[in-house]
Amino acid sequence: MQRDENVFLLGEEVAAYQGAYKVSKGLLEEFGEKRVIDSPITELGFAGLGVGAAMVGLRPVIEFMTFNFSILATDQIVNSAAKMLYMSGGQFKIPIVFRGPNGSAYQVSSQHSQALESWYAHFPGLKVVMPSTAADAKGLLKSAIRDDDPVIFMEQERMYGMKGEVPDDPDFTIPLGVADIKREGKDATIVARSLTVPLALKAAEELEKEGVSVEVVDPRTIRPLDIDTIIRSVQKTNRVVIVEESHAFCGVGAEISAQIMERAFDYLDAPVKRISSADAPMPYAKNLEQLALPDVAKIVAAVREVLYL
Amino acid sequence: MSELKVKPLKPRDQPAGQATAAAGVAETESTETVNPEELREEHAQRQQHQHQQIEELDQETLQKILYQMVLIRRFEEKAAEAYTLGKIGGFCHLYIGQEAVAVGALSAIRDDDYVMTSYRDHGHALARGTSADEVMAELYGKAGGCSAGKGGSMHLFDRDAHFLGGHGIVGGQIPLATGVAFAAKYKGTGQVSLVFFGEAAVNQGALHESFNMAQLWKLPCVYFCENNQYGMGTSLARAMSLQDVSQKAHAYGMASEFVDGMDVLAVREATARAVARARDESLPTLIEVRTYRVMGHSMPDPGNYRTRAEIEKHQERDPVKLFSDSLKHKGVMDDAAIKELEDRVRAEVEHSIKFAEESPLPAPEELYTNVYANPPRGYGQ
Numbered sequence A: 001m002q003r004d005e006n007v008f009l010l011g012e013e014v015a016a017y018q019g020a021y022k023v024s025k026g027l028l029e030e031f032g033e034k035r036v037i038d039s040p041i042t043e044l045g046f047a048g049l050g051v052g053a054a055m056v057g058l059r060p061v062i063e064f065m066t067f068n069f070s071i072l073a074t075d076q077i078v079n080s081a082a083k084m085l086y087m088s089g090g091q092f093k094i095p096i097v098f099r100g101p102n103g104s105a106y107q108v109s110s111q112h113s114q115a116l117e118s119w120y121a122h123f124p125g126l127k128v129v130m131p132s133t134a135a136d137a138k139g140l141l142k143s144a145i146r147d148d149d150p151v152i153f154m155e156q157e158r159m160y161g162m163k164g165e166v167p168d169d170p171d172f173t174i175p176l177g178v179a180d181i182k183r184e185g186k187d188a189t190i191v192a193r194s195l196t197v198p199l200a201l202k203a204a205e206e207l208e209k210e211g212v213s214v215e216v217v218d219p220r221t222i223r224p225l226d227i228d229t230i231i232r233s234v235q236k237t238n239r240v241v242i243v244e245e246s247h248a249f250c251g252v253g254a255e256i257s258a259q260i261m262e263r264a265f266d267y268l269d270a271p272v273k274r275i276s277s278a279d280a281p282m283p284y285a286k287n288l289e290q291l292a293l294p295d296v297a298k299i300v301a302a303v304r305e306v307l308y309l
Numbered sequence B: 001m002s003e004l005k006v007k008p009l010k011p012r013d014q015p016a017g018q019a020t021a022a023a024g025v026a027e028t029e030s031t032e033t034v035n036p037e038e039l040r041e042e043h044a045q046r047q048q049h050q051h052q053q054i055e056e057l058d059q060e061t062l063q064k065i066l067y068q069m070v071l072i073r074r075f076e077e078k079a080a081e082a083y084t085l086g087k088i089g090g091f092c093h094l095y096i097g098q099e100a101v102a103v104g105a106l107s108a109i110r111d112d113d114y115v116m117t118s119y120r121d122h123g124h125a126l127a128r129g130t131s132a133d134e135v136m137a138e139l140y141g142k143a144g145g146c147s148a149g150k151g152g153s154m155h156l157f158d159r160d161a162h163f164l165g166g167h168g169i170v171g172g173q174i175p176l177a178t179g180v181a182f183a184a185k186y187k188g189t190g191q192v193s194l195v196f197f198g199e200a201a202v203n204q205g206a207l208h209e210s211f212n213m214a215q216l217w218k219l220p221c222v223y224f225c226e227n228n229q230y231g232m233g234t235s236l237a238r239a240m241s242l243q244d245v246s247q248k249a250h251a252y253g254m255a256s257e258f259v260d261g262m263d264v265l266a267v268r269e270a271t272a273r274a275v276a277r278a279r280d281e282s283l284p285t286l287i288e289v290r291t292y293r294v295m296g297h298s299m300p301d302p303g304n305y306r307t308r309a310e311i312e313k314h315q316e317r318d319p320v321k322l323f324s325d326s327l328k329h330k331g332v333m334d335d336a337a338i339k340e341l342e343d344r345v346r347a348e349v350e351h352s353i354k355f356a357e358e359s360p361l362p363a364p365e366e367l368y369t370n371v372y373a374n375p376p377r378g379y380g381q
Helices: A027-031 A043-055 A069-082 A117-121 A134-144 A196-209 A227-237 A254-269 A288-291 A296-306 B027-031 B036-054 B058-085 B099-106 B122-127 B133-137 B173-187 B199-203 B207-216 B247-250 B262-282 B308-315 B317-328 B337-356 B365-367
Strands: A007-011 A036-038 A057-063 A098-104 A128-130 A151-155 A178-185 A190-194 A213-218 A221-223 A240-246 A273-277 B114-118 B161-167 B194-197 B221-227 B255-260 B285-290
Touching: A007 A027, A027 B194, A027 B337, A036 A227, A036 A273, A043 A057, A043 A069, A043 A134, A043 B173, A057 B317, A069 A098, A098 A134, A098 A254, A098 B207, A117 A151, A117 A221, A117 A254, A128 A134, A128 A240, A134 A151, A134 B027, A151 A296, A190 A196, A190 A227, A190 A296, A190 B099, A190 B308, A196 A240, A196 A296, A213 A227, A227 A254, A227 A296, A240 A254, A240 A296, A254 A273, A288 B114, A296 B114, B036 B285, B058 B099, B058 B262, B058 B317, B058 B337, B099 B194, B099 B221, B099 B262, B099 B317, B114 B122, B114 B285, B122 B133, B122 B161, B133 B337, B161 B173, B161 B199, B173 B194, B173 B221, B199 B207, B199 B221, B199 B247, B207 B221, B207 B247, B221 B247, B221 B262, B247 B285, B255 B262, B262 B317, B317 B337
Parallel strands: A007 A036, A007 A057, A057 A098, A098 A151, A128 A151, A190 A213, A190 A240, A240 A273, B114 B161, B114 B194, B194 B221, B221 B285, B255 B285
Antiparallel strands: A128 A221, A178 A213
């Protein structure tokens, strides 16, 4: 926002309240009410308003208080933002970022605790970003805002309290579509994203005690997907576990699994294993919620399974 | 709330017993939205109005307005012909009968103002100055089309003409145009955003969300409801609880007007008032334009939901004929000048067919271009 006058932030409670999760703390004070705008609860309307503003040269950052509410805005994201450049024959690009928390939250039941990345990743024309560390979030968000295409930037509510080192360089960016190997290993690969990355790293630590060396690959962006890095890891370890907070059915894990099968079938020493959310809406009860979500124990068991341990 | 500067010409009366009418109203009842006596009286008023207004405009403007209206009429007739010959595919929504709306409105704005509409967009593109060649080539799915053959009839775009497209989801363009107005205000350019939609879009949430934001944030947007009486095959009476569309703005404290869409100069005047309100006061306006869709919803629609008599009744009030008669009556153009204009239009439309026929198909590699402005490495390979 300091760099480009055309960037503005609009969403529910982003200005005076400083963000429902305090993500936009201090922005109103620094940039004023012209550029940090509290919106009515009108997701379809303000998503469309952002796309229209992007058509004529602004670079909107549109915040959904959570991605659960973005479902109301999917017409404007899918039918307008994703397709405008194409159906206008290249005349109208849409440099916009839709961002907010995605995935599970603490005991908020079915409508406020779900992972929607496979929806948005399905559509050509969109880019989908899911950072798992503070530094990645900084570098990827800058790239997303500077990108000329619509970017779905998915944060994680449970990770807002996590702390991490962040480079001071105001121009620190991480290119979209480049995976990061969060931990090197040689016996098995875990492909994880967003909140499941710290879970995978903990599982890797536990497995190390048993003498199992696990590599953790974080694609960081779902679309474009850096499948090459994943394939290289599979060629090295020959065993894969994919961990995600979304449902398995038609999910991103299914896509990664299919691409591994297409491109590295002969390298696999075991079937690809997926750990996803339960195939049920998220329950409220704490015990059921724990059962529904991926956790360290489930990941450890899955790695042992692909290693036939 | 902003006051109406002009009294509505003749808002539609709410049919008696409306509140108790249940679903499944008989078609014969629902299509009788206006009675012949009322129509004749209206038509006489309209003629009188045009005769007065013509005196206030220069010849060049008047002739350009007629030229554009005739161009749209002949272009659409030619498009219908090409569609039946199988030259045009998919959906093809024609603008015949509604020419006065796009032409009247767009004659009252600046070149750098923005225009957006629904899938019934040929007329708006032509009135905005996109060439008939490029529009026809787009309908043909050719590389020379205004959207490079990727958008087709419903998605005409012309960046240079500030024409921001035809949009395919009913009401979807309304928040977009609101955002265009937001950007104009943000950048302080003094530009105005105009958006057109049918009356069926009034029932979409997108419209109400947009009205609220536009008035709340004082955005320079003019909303045109082209009330052509039918949402596909469903008449207004069967789809809308309160049918006086211009009143919908009151819920948001927004200014609104009702205007006769058969009178191109009345549309032009109402637009000029709304555009001034947008440009000078940064306020939105809803303009309900009562018009009539002579053709079916789209080309394959035989229109069995209304009678031939109803269509003919509306054709008596044809906006193109009315305006050319008025120009003759006031001595602006004589028969010879009108014939010359018709000949120029015919040549332009014929040329568009030739251009579209000869334009190459999009190259196969175009399938994967323009998906991303910054394409990921290896995308489409």
